[in-house]
Amino acid sequence: MIEIKEVSKKYDSQIVVNNLSLKVSKGEVLGFLGPNGAGKTTTMKMITGFINPNAGDILVNNYSVLKNPLEVKKSIGYLPEGAPHYGEMKTGDFLKFISKIRNISKEKTNDAINYVIEALSLETMLEKRIEHLSKGFKRRVGLAQAIIHNPNILILDEPTDGLDPNQKHEVRNLIKKISKDKTIIISTHILEEVGAVCSNASIIANGNLVYHDSAVNLKKLGKGSYDEVFRKLTTEQ
Amino acid sequence: MKNVGIIFEREFKSYFATPIAYVFIVIFLILSGALTFYMGNFFEREQADLLPFFSFHPWLYLFLVPAVSMKLWAEERKSGTIELILTLPIKTSEAVLGKFFAAWAFISISLLLTFPMWITVNYLGNPDNGIIFSAYLGSLLMAGGFLAIGSCVSSFTQNQVIAFILSVVVCFVFLMSGTNLVLDFFSMFLHQSLVDIISSLSILSHFSSLSKGIIDIRDLIYYVALILLWLYVNIEIVNIKKGE
Numbered sequence: 001m002i003e004i005k006e007v008s009k010k011y012d013s014q015i016v017v018n019n020l021s022l023k024v025s026k027g028e029v030l031g032f033l034g035p036n037g038a039g040k041t042t043t044m045k046m047i048t049g050f051i052n053p054n055a056g057d058i059l060v061n062n063y064s065v066l067k068n069p070l071e072v073k074k075s076i077g078y079l080p081e082g083a084p085h086y087g088e089m090k091t092g093d094f095l096k097f098i099s100k101i102r103n104i105s106k107e108k109t110n111d112a113i114n115y116v117i118e119a120l121s122l123e124t125m126l127e128k129r130i131e132h133l134s135k136g137f138k139r140r141v142g143l144a145q146a147i148i149h150n151p152n153i154l155i156l157d158e159p160t161d162g163l164d165p166n167q168k169h170e171v172r173n174l175i176k177k178i179s180k181d182k183t184i185i186i187s188t189h190i191l192e193e194v195g196a197v198c199s200n201a202s203i204i205a206n207g208n209l210v211y212h213d214s215a216v217n218l219k220k221l222g223k224g225s226y227d228e229v230f231r232k233l234t235t236e237q
Numbered sequence: 238m239k240n241v242g243i244i245f246e247r248e249f250k251s252y253f254a255t256p257i258a259y260v261f262i263v264i265f266l267i268l269s270g271a272l273t274f275y276m277g278n279f280f281e282r283e284q285a286d287l288l289p290f291f292s293f294h295p296w297l298y299l300f301l302v303p304a305v306s307m308k309l310w311a312e313e314r315k316s317g318t319i320e321l322i323l324t325l326p327i328k329t330s331e332a333v334l335g336k337f338f339a340a341w342a343f344i345s346i347s348l349l350l351t352f353p354m355w356i357t358v359n360y361l362g363n364p365d366n367g368i369i370f371s372a373y374l375g376s377l378l379m380a381g382g383f384l385a386i387g388s389c390v391s392s393f394t395q396n397q398v399i400a401f402i403l404s405v406v407v408c409f410v411f412l413m414s415g416t417n418l419v420l421d422f423f424s425m426f427l428h429q430s431l432v433d434i435i436s437s438l439s440i441l442s443h444f445s446s447l448s449k450g451i452i453d454i455r456d457l458i459y460y461v462a463l464i465l466l467w468l469y470v471n472i473e474i475v476n477i478k479k480g481e
Contacts, residue, residue, distance in 0.1 A: 048324040051480035073326040080324070084317030086247070088254040100243045101325050129254075145321075 001025055002047060002153060002183055007056035009042055009207075016042045017053070018207040024200075026152070029175065029184045031198035031215060033191070035234050039207040040187045041081050044155050047185070048078045060153055074103075077151035079159055081187075083142030087131030091122060091141055094130060095148060102149040116144035119174055135162040143171065147178065154184040160193065172197045191226035195219065205234040240327040244335025245342070252343045265301055265347045269293065273354065285362025290354050291372040291448045295412055295441055298383050303404035305344060306387025307397045309336050310475060315395040319479055329479075333472050337388050344380045348373065368450030375447025378460035382440055383408050385467035392474040408440075411463075415439025 004022040008015065017039040024030045034040045045051045047058055049069040057064050063071040086094060095116065099109045117123055120140040125133060130141055139162050146154060159175070160168040175184065175197050186198065194201050194215045201218045203211035210233045211218065222229025252258040269290065273279050277289025313319040322332055358364045387404040394400050413419050414435050424432045436442070440463075443456045 045320070045480065050320055050324050070326050070328070073324055076324070078321075078324045080317060080320040082317055084321050086251065086318060087316075088251050089247075093250075097243070097247050098325070101240060101327060103326070 001059075001061060002185065003059040004043070004047070005057050005059070007043070007046060007053045007058060009039070009046060009051070009053050016207050017046070017204075019056070020204070020207070020209055021056075022202060022209065022212060024183050024185060026183050027180060028200055029179045029186065029198045031194040031201040032185050032187045032204070033189075033194065033201060033230065034204040036189075038204045038234070040204060041157060043204070044078075044081075044157050044185065044187055048076055048155055049073055075151055076153045076155055077146035077149065078154075079142045079146040079156045081157040083139045085130045085138055085141060088129060090127055090129055091133070092126035094141065095144060098145040098148055104149055112148050112150075116148050119147070120144050121170065136164060136167050139163055140167070140171075143174075152182050154178075154182055156184065157187045158189065159186060160188070160190065191230055194226060203230065203233050210234065240331040241335045241338065244322075244327070244332055245339045248336050248339030249342055252339070258343065261301070261305065261343075262347045262350060265297065266350060268297055268301075269351055270354070272297070285358055285364040287354060287358055287364070287369050287372060288448065290351070291376060294376045294448075295379060295444060298380055299405060299408050299412060302344065302380055302383035303387045303390075303401045303408065305340050306384050306391055306404055307400040308391070309340060309388045310392035310471075311394050311397045311400045314392075314478075314481075315397075319475075323475075323479055329475050330472050333388070333468055333475060337384065337468060337471075340384055340388070341381050344384065345377060348376060348380065365450060371450045371452050372448040374452070375444045375456070378447070378457070378464075379440055379444045382411070382460050382463045382467075385464040385471070386411065389467045389471035389474060392471055392478065411438060411440045413439070413441070415442040 002022075002024040004020055007017060007020045009017040020039075020043065032040050032043070042051070046053050046065065047060065049065045049072050052066060057066055059065075060072040061075050063075070065072045089097070092113070095113045096109065099112055104112050117126065120143055122137070122140060122144060125137055125141070130138060133141065139159070143156070143159060146156065154175075156175075160171050163171060172193070175186070179197075186193065188194070198215045200213065201211065201215045202209060203218075218229060219226060222232070272293040273287075273290040277292065279289050282289065310319070313322065323329060355366075355369060358369075359366070383404075386407050387400070390404040390407060391397075391400040393403070410419075416439070420432055420436055423435055427435075437459075443459045446453055447456055
């Protein structure tokens with residue numbers, strides 16, 4: 001479970017996230033939407049403990065990101081924006097590195113790696129350097145490192161960006177498959193993703209939460225169009 | 238400490254994943270040899286020691302160590318991998334130490350590969366190998382000091398060129414702080430006690446005694462303190478600037 005409690009973040013004098021409160025429960029897949037610069041990525045960075053809020057706190061599995069950042073990081077799988085990677089590493093070596101740092105036992109490492117390789121169709125990429133992979137495969141390697149330790153919290157910043165329609169379909173199916181016992185937040189610009197994988201949706205504009213309800217209700221609000229309601233909610237702010 | 242080891246392993250292997258490591262080692266070996274034989278008059282001196290070899294190390298390290306350290310954090314910030322690494326369940330201090338020790342180990346290998354110099358001088362005469370050991374120790378510690386400075390400076394910026402230039406400047410200040418040129422300058426407007434402190438910070442003077450075979454505990458403490466202080470600042474800077 002993730003509980004964001006009255007969180008604010010500002011850079012210099014600019015408020016990026018303004019008194020945001022949000023609760024995401026187990027089994028929930030939350031689509032986190034908003035225009036560019038709305039504060040989505042900043043919020044995700046705060047949930048993962050990468051940056052600290054100026055005010056408020058975030059509880060992840062009842063651990064405070066401010067007081068117990070290591071416990072929070074242990075239970076989270078995170079795909080940062082742009083899926084940053086160590087280009088000089090081979091895919092297999094990179095996944096082994098992540099396994100070690102995620103404290104996966106030696107006996108379970110092969111199973112964990114095999115699971116993500118199969119789930120993300122990376123079989124032919126293991127011996128290739130990540131810098132030589134296509135954008136789509138780099139994204140899949142990023143996803144693989146996020147789920148390799150079977151975390152119960154997943155934070156995915158634009159997980160399908162750069163993937164072709166088939167790959168998007170596979171990743172969405174994977175998210176749906178693993179979502180039953182997990183808490184997942186997906187930041188996305190692709191509004192169709194909300195209908196495809198998300199149970200709930202939150203929309204943030206100028207750092208303020210402007211919508212938080214089910215994905216179905218969001219569509220109803222837009223009279224069948226996510227685009228329409230997204231524009232309405234984010235431009236009114 | 239386990240995480241330091243994991244980071245160390247990844248970083249150390251990354252040096253040899255590209256030709257850069259081999260290029261660095263070759264440049265280091267060629268330059269140290271050339272300086273020893275041509276500028277240090279190794280043969281003309283007709284003395285069985287490695288003083289001409291070690292006397293150029295501060296100046297070699299002044300440029301070569303920042304070349305290694307410039308990427309340590311600047312590259313992580315530029316490529317965004319800092320977000321990946323610091324959202325894994327490790328402490329910032331573990332990441333800083335792992336990267337520092339890997340870079341230090343890499344430079345140590347470069348230094349170890351100068352062993353033919355030691356063999357040569359033992360073949361030609363009867364050198365005091367205790368002095369040579371002390372000088373190698375001093376060289377290693379000095380490289381660690383420069384590296385800690387470079388690692389810290391690298392965390393200030395995303396630009397490796399800026400990191401390199403700033404590191405050279407800061408290392409140069411620490412190198413020259415014991416020379417008359419610098420001390421005379423500071424004595425114009427600082428009290429003598431402060432000038433003495435600046436003088437005591439000189440990397441060159443602490444290396445000088447070690448290169449002559451004098452292993453003084455104060456020199457060892459100086460280098461350890463220098464490394465720890467810069468790494469501490471490094472950790473703080475990474476924490477402060479990681480989100481920028």
